[in-house]
Amino acid sequence: MTHPAGGEITSLRSPRVKAARQLAKRAFRQRARSFLAEGPQSVGAALESGAEITELFVTAPAASRHGGLVAAAARRGAPVHQVSGEVMAELAQTVTPQGLLAVCRFIDIPLNQLTSQLTSQLAAARPGLVVILANVRDPGNAGTVLRTADAAGADGVVFAGASVDPYNGKCVRAAAGSLFHLPVVAGAPLDAAVSALRGAGLAILAADGGGPARLDDPALAARLAGPAAWLFGNEAWGLPADLLALADEAVAVPIYGLAESLNLAAAAAVCLYASAREQRLAGVTGQRG
Amino acid sequence: MTHPAGGEITSLRSPRVKAARQLAKRAFRQRARSFLAEGPQSVGAALESGAEITELFVTAPAASRHGGLVAAAARRGAPVHQVSGEVMAELAQTVTPQGLLAVCRFIDIPLNQLTSQLTSQLAAARPGLVVILANVRDPGNAGTVLRTADAAGADGVVFAGASVDPYNGKCVRAAAGSLFHLPVVAGAPLDAAVSALRGAGLAILAADGGGPARLDDPALAARLAGPAAWLFGNEAWGLPADLLALADEAVAVPIYGLAESLNLAAAAAVCLYASAREQRLAGVTGQRG
Numbered sequence: 001m002t003h004p005a006g007g008e009i010t011s012l013r014s015p016r017v018k019a020a021r022q023l024a025k026r027a028f029r030q031r032a033r034s035f036l037a038e039g040p041q042s043v044g045a046a047l048e049s050g051a052e053i054t055e056l057f058v059t060a061p062a063a064s065r066h067g068g069l070v071a072a073a074a075r076r077g078a079p080v081h082q083v084s085g086e087v088m089a090e091l092a093q094t095v096t097p098q099g100l101l102a103v104c105r106f107i108d109i110p111l112n113q114l115t116s117q118l119t120s121q122l123a124a125a126r127p128g129l130v131v132i133l134a135n136v137r138d139p140g141n142a143g144t145v146l147r148t149a150d151a152a153g154a155d156g157v158v159f160a161g162a163s164v165d166p167y168n169g170k171c172v173r174a175a176a177g178s179l180f181h182l183p184v185v186a187g188a189p190l191d192a193a194v195s196a197l198r199g200a201g202l203a204i205l206a207a208d209g210g211g212p213a214r215l216d217d218p219a220l221a222a223r224l225a226g227p228a229a230w231l232f233g234n235e236a237w238g239l240p241a242d243l244l245a246l247a248d249e250a251v252a253v254p255i256y257g258l259a260e261s262l263n264l265a266a267a268a269a270v271c272l273y274a275s276a277r278e279q280r281l282a283g284v285t286g287q288r289g
Numbered sequence: 290m291t292h293p294a295g296g297e298i299t300s301l302r303s304p305r306v307k308a309a310r311q312l313a314k315r316a317f318r319q320r321a322r323s324f325l326a327e328g329p330q331s332v333g334a335a336l337e338s339g340a341e342i343t344e345l346f347v348t349a350p351a352a353s354r355h356g357g358l359v360a361a362a363a364r365r366g367a368p369v370h371q372v373s374g375e376v377m378a379e380l381a382q383t384v385t386p387q388g389l390l391a392v393c394r395f396i397d398i399p400l401n402q403l404t405s406q407l408t409s410q411l412a413a414a415r416p417g418l419v420v421i422l423a424n425v426r427d428p429g430n431a432g433t434v435l436r437t438a439d440a441a442g443a444d445g446v447v448f449a450g451a452s453v454d455p456y457n458g459k460c461v462r463a464a465a466g467s468l469f470h471l472p473v474v475a476g477a478p479l480d481a482a483v484s485a486l487r488g489a490g491l492a493i494l495a496a497d498g499g500g501p502a503r504l505d506d507p508a509l510a511a512r513l514a515g516p517a518a519w520l521f522g523n524e525a526w527g528l529p530a531d532l533l534a535l536a537d538e539a540v541a542v543p544i545y546g547l548a549e550s551l552n553l554a555a556a557a558a559v560c561l562y563a564s565a566r567e568q569r570l571a572g573v574t575g576q577r578g
Contacts, residue, residue: 041549045547144552144554144555147548147551147552147555148548148551148552148555149546150546150547150548151542151544151545151546151548151550151551151555152545152546153545153546154546174552176548176549176550176552177547177548177549178546178547178548181546181547181548182546182547216566216569253440253562255440256440256441256442256565256569257438257439257440257441257442257443257467257470257471258334258439258466258467258470258471259436259437259439259440259465259466259467259470260330260465260466261440261465262436262437262440262558263433263436263437263463263465263554265433265552265554265555265558266433266436266437266440266554266555266557266558267558268555269551269554269555269556269558269559270558270559270562273542273559273562276545277505280505280545
């Protein structure tokens with residue numbers, strides 16, 4: 001493990017601590033183009049992804065527990081600051097901080113970079129799978145969908161319209177490292193995201209309880225097997241009508257019981273894994289045929 | 290709408306208010322065999338299910354907005370108490386109370402009642418689908434899985450081992466009415482739940498990131514088409530090894546990207562909809578054949 005120079009920071013008034021703590025607020029994140037990644041899972045993912053870590057705060061116990069991560073950050077040139085438990089509690093946004101917190105530079109990419117990646121990918125006959133979060137306000141929901149999109153092998157997630165900031169602390173935590181795993185676009189206007197992704201060759205599938213298409217309809221399988229962007233709306237008020245009208249299909253996850261609906265994260269998991277399944281089945285058939 | 294007799298309750302010291310408020314705590318719920326269902330969705334589901342509502346608290350604005358629900362509760366003989374906004378804020382466990390709160394009698398059923406329902410159902414050649422929550426501690430997760438199980442058409446949810454109390458306020462809210470939609474078993478020992486459901490003819494499928502079976506393996510389709518109970522473990526520490534050993538299959542949701550895992554609610558959604566899909570496909574084939 002690495003022993004940080006300069007001794008342990010124990011004062012809450014330390015300028016470094018104050019500057020990092022401000023990154024809990026969106027306005028300060030925007031100004032510094034930096035955000036906080038908390039805990040070994042996020043810090044590990046940041047290191048693996050090559051994200052730029054500008055500072056690492058670590059408590060003495062966490063420095064022993066996660067010596068490999070601390071050393072890796074130091075090798076990359078990130079200043080490592082050992083801090084007291086009290087300072088970590090002030091910096092961290094969790095009730096039981098894990099003792100490790102990185103300041104990272106923003107990692108989102110412009111919408112046109114995502115679409116050109118998709119264009120190349122589609123040209124190589126690999127189907128694309130993208131998520132557009134349309135006015136998803138709850139950071140826990142957004143982070144969970146990001147994690148699920150990563151698990152389902154998606155090629156990108158667009159935080160569009162009035163969606164929460166992907167760098168929100170709760171979102172970063174709910175994403176459990178996935179923020180660093182796949183391309184993320186932040187703050188794109190909804191109509192721009194829809195037209196850019198359609199222009200790249202993706203079908204726009206809107207997840208909407210009203211349908212008319214049903215995810216379990218065999219007639220939808222071909223559509224699911226192709227390149228697609230899934231639109232997920234705000235949990236309380238769903239997708240606005242003008243956005244629904246822009247979609248190639250409005251698809252309902254079928255409700256077999258008495259529930260009125262699924263929550264956003266569950267619906268997204270079912271939709272994304274349905275796409276992943278059909279894309280893979282089609283890939284196997286394609287290779288065989 | 291119904292005009293409650295006796296005027297509006299405005300005092301936080303009202304014995305009725307105090308008694309209802311205590312039901313936020315598990316020990317008091319156990320003693321009274323009663324719990325709180327908050328908001329029009331839960332109260333509506335309680336009324337539709339025929340659950341016994343022993344008291345209904347409502348603010349004046351909510352009484353106008355949800356006159357139908359209030360009248361229906363009154364017709365069933367539930368005492369309706371109009372309360373001030375301040376009293377509702379004290380009773381409700383949400384930041385923005387919806388003005389309607391019912392005290393309901395416990396609705397869980399014994400494990401053997403669930404298994405005899407399943408035995409009859411299987412005898413009628415309808416496949417069964419059950420969820421066993423194994424030490425799921427987070428009430429939001431448990432309630433979300435209950436809602437998803439309902440949506441997927443499951444026949445019951447067993448809160449087993451050290452799982453959260455299904456009547457926990459956060460769990461009731463996350464379930465969004467589903468607590469009243471399908472049979473729920475509370476507090477069953479894990480091994481008893483597994484052997485009873487296996488005895489009823491269900492395969493035990495353990496959701497476990499380690500597999501060895503994969504949900505997308507075509508060889509698993511026949512298993513998924515049959516009657517099954519899914520075991521979901523604690524999000525942090527998963528399923529204990531002794532429980533995994535009891536399962537007929539340990540099934541991983543495939544991870545196509547870089548995420549380490551899915552969160553519990555997302556994994557449950559993918560697993561339950563995979564079962565629902567295969568059971569329905571098999572049903573259609575069976576009818577045709």
